[in-house]
Amino acid sequence: MPVFELLVSGILLGGVYALIACGLNLIFGVMRVINFAHGDLLAVGALTTVSVVVGYHMPYIVALIVVPILTAALGLAMQLLVIRRIIDGPMVMSLLATFAISMIVVNVSILIWGGGFHGLPDVLSGSLPILGLHIPAAKLLAFLVAMGATAGVWWFLQSTRYGKAIRSVSQAPELAVISGISISQVRNVTFALGSAMAGLAGVLLAPTFASDAQLGTRFGVKAFAVIIVGGMGSYPGAMAAALFMGILEVFAGYLYGQEFGAATLFLVMLIVLVVRPRGLFGVGART
Amino acid sequence: ADNPIRIGVALSRSGNLADSAKLYWSGLELWSEQVNAHGGLLGRKVKLISYDDRSDPATAARLYEKLISDDKVDLLFGPWGSASSATAAAVANKHHRIFFNSGGASEQIEERGFKYLFQTAPAISAYVANIGPLAAKYHLKTLVFFGRDYPAARDMLKDMKAVAKKQDLKILDSEFFPAGTTDFSSLIAKARQLNPDIWLSIGYPNEAIEMVRQMKASNYLPKVFIHNGASITDFMTASGKNAEYVFGISLYEPTLKTKGNAEFVKAYQQKYNRSPAYYSAFAYAGATVMGRAVEQAKSLDQDKLREVLKTFQTDTVMGHHKVDPVTHKQVGVTGLLVQIRNGKREIVMPEDLKTMDPVIPMPAWDKR
Amino acid sequence: MARDNILLVDSVHKSYGGRVALNGASLEVAKSSITGVIGPNGSGKSTLFNIVAGSLRPDAGHILLNGRDVSQASPADICRQGVGRTFQISRLFSELTVLENLVAIAHGLSDHEAVERAMGLLEFLEITGLRDKWGRELSYGQCKLVEIARALMLQPTVMLLDEPFAGINPRLQNRIVDHLQGLRERGLTLFFIDHEMRIVLGICDELYVLAEGQVIANGDPAEIRASQAVREAYF
Amino acid sequence: MEVESTAFLELKQVTTGYGDVPAVRNASMVFDRGGVSAVIGSNGAGKSTVIKAAVGLLPVWNGQIFIEGVDVTTEAPHKRLARGVAFVPQGRIVMPEMTVRENLDIGAYILGNDRRRIAATIERLVATFPVIGQRMDQLAGTMSGGEQQMLAIARALMTDPTAIILDEPSLGLSPKFVDAVFEKLVELAGQGLTVIMVEQKASRALTVAERGYVMHTGRVIYTGEAASLLENPNVQQLFLGEVPEEVERMLNLNDFDEAAHAGMAHT
Amino acid sequence: MKFIVYVLIGAALLALLPLFAGSYTMSFMVQMFIFIALAYSWNLIGGYAGYAHFGQVTFFGIGAYVGTLCIIAGVHWLLAALIAGLSGVLCAVILGGVMLRLSGIFFGIGMFGIARVCEFMALGMGGITQGGTGLYLDVVDLGKLYYVLGAIALVMLLITFRLDNSRLGLQLLSIREDEMAANALGVRTTRLKIGTFVVSAFAPGAVGSLYACYLGFIDPPSAFALMTELTTIAMVLLGGMGTVLGPLAGAVLLSVVNDFLWARFPEIYLTLVGVIILITILYMPRGVINYAQKHTWAWVPVARGHLRRLADRAKGGV
Ligand SMILES: Nc1ncnc2c1ncn2[C@@H]1O[C@H](COP(=O)(O)OP(=O)(O)OP(=O)(O)O)[C@@H](O)[C@H]1O
Ligand SMILES: Nc1ncnc2c1ncn2[C@@H]1O[C@H](COP(=O)(O)OP(=O)(O)OP(=O)(O)O)[C@@H](O)[C@H]1O
Ligand SMILES: [Mg+2]
């Protein structure tokens, strides 16, 4: 068994999951909204990247800047038009809303980009020979950005004044208001930021994966499993869980077949849910 | 003449098959226009009645009920996609209506013993039939099979095993991955260990794109990489130079020298401003069979038509149509193996149709 | 003196992480008595009640209800053995009406009886007008009143009340006290926590004072008022 | 409009409520700079409602609210906080999954990143609430009821406000602490803080207060010097219930009982 | 009681429908009944007990496979549906104890995971399920399916009506509101919610099997489709969670709207459905039934009307 190769592949795959989980986690952690449309914004990000690079012949770095801004704007629109009006209702409500938004985003993307698959053949397609292995450049970049973004968001929420304000809004909105925090602003910022991260993930995944309107759907569910295992709203947890799940999937896939590999993620998620419902790193107050 | 022959079909205009179904539809549409331009069938014009099945097999079933009972169409044409074909065929058979299966590849559809079902598209075995001769000619000894878990791939593995048994070809490993798989690193790691001559994959074009991409990024390449998705144009545009030398399984190419193909390609190009994809040819060929069989039966009576179809043979753009008189499986049309060369698909197998000799092994990533 | 104890708390320990909330507290509650628990904030009173009601498990020690060990029993079981409770921070069912809040948890009564009883309690607490209000629409004090009514719906033999009088206007406090005393005459045991000294010292037969998870004093109100230790810790 | 009085916070004929039922009608209150005021009334009288309108958590249906003569009727809560009005809501509300220190930091949110000043304020508050000092890193949601109440009060004091509105500050505090809190509030009032407290411990509140408002069924029914209210037999009879013997007499006030019903129900 | 009369009249009318309806209509009705039954089952656990359930399709899929395998083994399709229903129940018994310890959203996600695991298992156990190839069986006559599914839907409606007017229903609601408090007040929450969960698993199992009979084909993606799950939930939410008529109204409404739009605007109908769901959420957040009630459609039964009537009478008596 090529342990080392599998380990590296697993870690890189974990980076992909961490990248997607990060924005999802932010929006869930702060707003208690499970954003079904997250993966679709990711797909929009990837497809826009293809348009920018292949369609308009602009350098990849342009996409890296433009796309997160675009998806942030889309996310903000979602928040302003829909989410903010239902956020205080039961959670299934926001779930149904993001599900409806997801339907709209997917189908509008199909109208814009068609149902076919797109790729970025010439972007970061090489590999870096390290320790006798060939490390895919695009995945490596995605991994590094994922780690950086996760750590960054964590630091931001944990240590900055505005970060604390964001967290307080998720816990006691009324109290946040009377502490001088504008909840609507915090929520808008959070949603925009989370959506920007979906876009960023899209840009970074576009070189490795075939982009179409459903790209996000193929990942979304697994990213969710990662968040559960890590503990919702916990960033170090999500990062560790992402790596763990990536490695697990690759090894299980290698040893027992792909179908088992995919199922393992959910099995692990179930076990964690049963043994430690708040995830491996989740904490909580008494009820 | 003012009472057209009504032909019913359900097609995905929404859902995950919408894109490919559009191409399927274009073949059918072109056929109907051509038939009408030549005076129609049995002296009557033909008229297509089509609905959207949203790529959902349950909806397809419902629509065929509607076509049969409410719209009272004269002929039924099969939908696009195995799952929809399966459910629709069951409805048609229940009503004793002829069902031209032109868009559902799964062998299971044929194996249920539906008396009114006739396959015009190539049987699954045609897809992999060329791999045997290729292996023999180029001394390829080992193969791995990694397929998406959907009906066609499972059928193909069965056929591939049969082919391998006849040749001196060893299947080192076979595995299915679930729909939605995007990361193939553990398969690549596995293949790197097993070092097969051929990597055969059956699935969707996105998987072909991702496999090639990820193979390149981790610097791995088998001697021969075959993927059915590689013969879809998306693959080439999305993979760029990396697509070069990749083998695709195809059932139809515009360059094919079958009877009437050149005219078909020309007409198609005129109407749609692009060359026909194989989905279009599926529909066009299926409809051709339907039309000619009706002419021969001189009737729309479903049982008379059935008698004719059992032994009916004709040449279509896809090749020679012929079904097994008992199972009604297609036995005439064969598949093609293509290799991408200079951004074009060149037929490399079977020998008598080839447009170029293949390059084997595929040149390594850093030697291009 | 052989007392007829309905509830016995036997050296119960409980800690959260590193923080010790109860450190070997032992109490006895006599049948048909009014027993109060007081103590500084954070001394472990609510923790004690949650353990008695089965909502928390003790780390060590036992709870005997009518002589039976219930330290591992589920809250529902304990409740069905006649223990009704309220919560320090009201926990009404917010998307049910006040009436439904009461009727939902009634047991051993027909629908008709349950509704009658609920209406009677609402009337007594002067909140009949709240009958069709949603749980979430009540003011703080109204929530507390409904909670007391809800506990009374259970027709308990022991009532555990965690700060029932906090935030309730004095006139109603007095009415509630009267009512509870009336029930006590008929055999109800009242075990409650409160910081409202006017009431605690006025109605309790026996008082326990908790500090840092331990009972530092017990006795009748006069004794407690006199105790120097209690005065330092609490008053 | 120039307001001639020294009023810091003023409510003029405020009507507000929930959904489409008013819970407070035409309530007028004036709170002068410095000094303690008390708002008392039975449960459901509308005390919390009027206070929420004052700090901007509920929209005002009718009437006006002024802070230092400026009309703030439609201003957002955080703007009113910036004008110096801090608020402690009823029922020990804290950020349950944040530590005590973070709760205090949030309290000081509008001060910006002035770490020094925040640290100094915390130090001062810890002197009044020693428990908070010992629990800096505990999650607020795991604290006992009374501890949470202390934190809630301390949080509101973090901004060095000009006025503080407390909805039942004594709730769940041990007697010793009630004393401490009241003492502290009086002390702060002496230093110029405007203290407004809603209390059920009415006699206690009126003793420390200079001015009082008595609410009933959504209206302000008595206004005046706290001392005079305390002596007003009607007020005593209605709300204070100090002496158990008086209970009988109060129950005979049938008129008021019925009114109290309506006040609680608003149906 | 007036309500029951309306229901029965409606049922009688529907019973006559097959005499004059075309097979397309019948087919539409069959699918709608399937969703009505699913919506009612979901409403029990999702609407009343308040457990956001994202794994009902597990029982549906397992039912579909169990039923299909039975039919292939020669069992009559009706009996197969019964067995499939029981298989759903059995799964719920096994899962209930473990999963229902999870609270709120965690339960939902856990069940969602179980649905995915089952899907992968159906793919992986090719020996029994034929994996991705799927299983084929003979389709059952639409008329028969219509009556059977209609009966299941009706029974679910009546069960819900009974529940809504009983103390049991209130207790379920109290679990939804605050499970810990309910438990501390003597509601046997564990028993109750597991019981409800188990009961609510019967219909999806049976319906799954009937769905296979209707299609004549079943494969893992269609048996465990996320879309089935989400559509069901959308229906309940649109109609009104935890109400008697909500699931019915939601299922009918969404099915009709879906069909109407899809027939006219195939390319954009999904977008339109999304927009319509959003509009409903924003303007009728508690569902159409609650909306209708508020805007006084007298015939819509008030939630828990039984209790209110009792209370009014009690007041009169005093
Ligand atoms: N989950 C927990 N984690 C950590 N500490 C806890 C937890 N729950 C309670 N505590 C601590 O245990 C101690 C006892 O709490 P408890 O609620 O029993 O106090 P109490 O006597 O009811 O106080 P109060 O009168 O203020 O309500 C407190 O110091 C509290 O901070
Ligand atoms: N969210 C709400 N929705 C609807 N009605 C409400 C809501 N909150 C309070 N009410 C009603 O408004 C009235 C006044 O409530 P308020 O909270 O102001 O009373 P309060 O004087 O603060 O009483 P307490 O001393 O009990 O806290 C009450 O009748 C209450 O039922
Ligand atoms: Mg307490």
Ligand SMILES: [Mg+2]
């Ligand atoms: Mg209040």
